[in-house]
Amino acid sequence: MNSLPALTVERLLWAAAAILAYALFCGGVALRRALMRRRARRQSEAMAGGGEAVLVVYASQTGFAEDLAWTTAKALQIGEVGARVISIGDVTAQDLSAAKRALFVASTTGEGDAPDSAARFVSRVMAIEPDLSGLSYGLLSLGDSSYIHFSAFGRRLDAWLTERGAAPLFDRIEVDDGDEGALRHWQHQLSAISGVTDAPDWSRPAYERWKLVERRLLNPGSPGGEAWHVALEPAEGSAAWAAGDIAEIGPRNGPDEAGAPSHREYSIASIPQDGRIELIVRQMVRPDGGLGVGSGWLTKYAEIGGDIDLRVRTNRAFHAPEPSRPLILIGAGTGLAGLRAHLKARAAAGARRNWLIFGERSAATDYFHQAEIEAWTNAGAIERLTLAFSRDQAERVYVQHRLAEAADDLRLWVASGAAIYVCGGIEMGKAVGATLTDILGAQAMADLTEKGFYRRDVY
Template identity: 45%
Template sequence: MTLALPVPADRLPGARFRVAALGAGMLAVAGLCLVLPADGSAAARALEAGAAVALYLAFCCAVLLPGRSERSDGDGGWLVVHASQTGTAADLAAQAASRLAAAGLSARLVPLGEIGVADLAVARRALFVVATTGEGEPPDPAIRFHRTAMAAPADLSGLDYALVALGDSDYPAFCGFGRALDSWLQASGARPLTERAEIDAMMPASRTGWTRVLDRIAGPDISPPAGDGSAPWRIDRVARQSTGPMPDREDLALVRLVPEGPLPDWGAGDVAEISVGDSRRDYTIASLPAEGGLSLVVRPAFHPDGSPGLGTGLLTATGAAGRRIGLRIRANPHLRCPPLDRPMLLIGAGSGIAGIRAQLAARIAAGGGANWVVYGDRLPATSTGPQAELLAWHRAGWIGRLDLAFSRGDGERCRVPDRLRGEAETLRDWLARDAVVYVCGGADGIGASVHALLVEMLGEGVLQEMAARGDYRRDVY
């Protein structure tokens, strides 16, 4: 006899579980029938009764027990996946997870670099919030996923998804990685729930697409607008790091800010978002909360007509001290200070000394560790400031090795890649000791030149694997 089901077992949530229960009961009945005596004795009647009970229990399991989804998110929950270089994508993903939870939907927040195709294949709904770095490249934590999972289409026919791509519209490959991920998901059979949203990370006004995606997956948000999350801060003081007898308008500026309320917490690698009209500017924080204020290192920028740039003008112009500004701290766990048992090579140039300083301050506060700094600027400083602080930390033993490079002036002229190239064997020795490499500065300047040199010295594959493990960290802008 054939048991006909109205719906195929693999199309009903938990159907295979129920069919298995019913089948187990039927097998029990068949086994009892094989041993039933044929004489109508009391033993035979007892076995017949046992068979009836087994069949009844199997029926109850098949009909009454709740279905068991074979997917990890059988409650209709969401997998919220982020790929972040500077923390913006991770921050937005966390906001999305909170919004989904407020709508009564479960959400699991996970970095793209910590999942694989198998995880996506068993998910029913996913939200991807991904940034792009460089020329359309994935953020460092997502390199392995890009190189392996996205090498060929997969079978994601059971996945519905939404995708938010972040980028910088000043670059030709705007949202390049987000677009590539979207194409791969569709080629793998996943179904987009809504059109891809693309956000210019520097322009809050471009986030209307983000709101559209959230409304689509979590329902309209009827709570009052939350604003941009910034709080009022005040510029406490602005000091210039002199590089000659006469002030230069492009000398690095040290800007110290204090909040109007309690001092919040942050860590090395975190970012200060400064509200500038309808846009914002991001700056790597150069200090720790224990210092009593938030410090930035800024290189004043100027337009061709001589007018100051928006962000640097706000922070460093004459009379900036005492100015009230909107500031929000954005966490960036990807760039947290590594454990002290791992040596750290810190590389930077210009205003990238901000990130180097914060990392070193965190390591010194924790006990020191082995630190090697390679830093470059246009000219040696002739006043107190970050350069002088590096020299003092070197004399005190907190920096085991300090290599400086200056591209101008009367002394030896060289750049950071030149200094590193001559230390290839030392670099390999530090990497053999499990060192973390941290680079901070302009993406098109120190970021690109040091990356090219490391590829030349170590190979693209090695560097990609280091980035995926978090051993090669780029704090570039």
């Protein structure tokens, strides 16, 4: 059989290569179109919902942050809250200025660097000074604490947003190497935004068995909702935690309730030396008269001596500064819980430069743990105590008003190196943050945030 001439073989090879290249080109076009259709479909699904869409911005290096951004959008959609998901590289200053609410999911890569996809945002947006005073935001910062500059880009972004006037919806949530507890905390904050409190957890906590050993009403006769002191002890052995950590409770259903409720989070109001976890729980009443899932379980339905599913979640974002640093503690209502743990820990460590600013409705009915606080003050463990009982005079007086009245002293404390810790409701946190900015200035607040000397546990 005769072989083909060399020229003919060469032409056939070129033709085959051309056909293959064309096929790959068409395949690439089809793939890009499929990806674009998938992205458009995901975007249209995420945009579903009423009201103005929340801007969900991701800064991703490996794709994990992007996946979490889409999961975040889906979680908002369950509550009929629309979301616009966008890569940080495509975000403009105008986008942020026009948005009312934004959620950032930001990775840190290498030794504290921004992801490659964020380079344009860093050079074109963070380099200028847009007015973001109309923006409220939340930030999920992904990192790995085995690196020296853990969560560095997330912290830098947080400080920049605060400096530009944006108001945090809640304190920055840092995820150490995919920590599921921190991700559940992010989901918990999303529930507050969407109004959906019964969505299943993204990952189920590994609960331990605890015993409910005490339940005491703190404010009988109060014009506000009931607040309860709740104490729990481990069923076996002992447990360790630090002031600032969170108790994740797995509530069980009360009467006429079905389904498996997701976890509820409460600031721990005690230290390990107490031998038990103590909480301050506001009993929530739904519009239909029923009790909130978590608060109802802890304050009414669970039996004294009965089992409680509990997991301690480390909350490094609210851990204490070194004992030698002065500490200003600001809170209202059940926010006293997180502050009380810090005061206990600092009193035990002999750290006496503590300024507590606490607010509630009435001194006669709502001065939670009054005897303890006044004993600390008399003993010098609290150097300065400032109280704001809103209903005890004709005009409403809240903690931010007392803060403004003490502006000069606040500046002196901060100048001496004081850290500021805030615990309580979101609206209180916003008002306190705005007052602190008025007193200290946006740049000083950004510096405090970046250095970890301004921390919040708000809910």
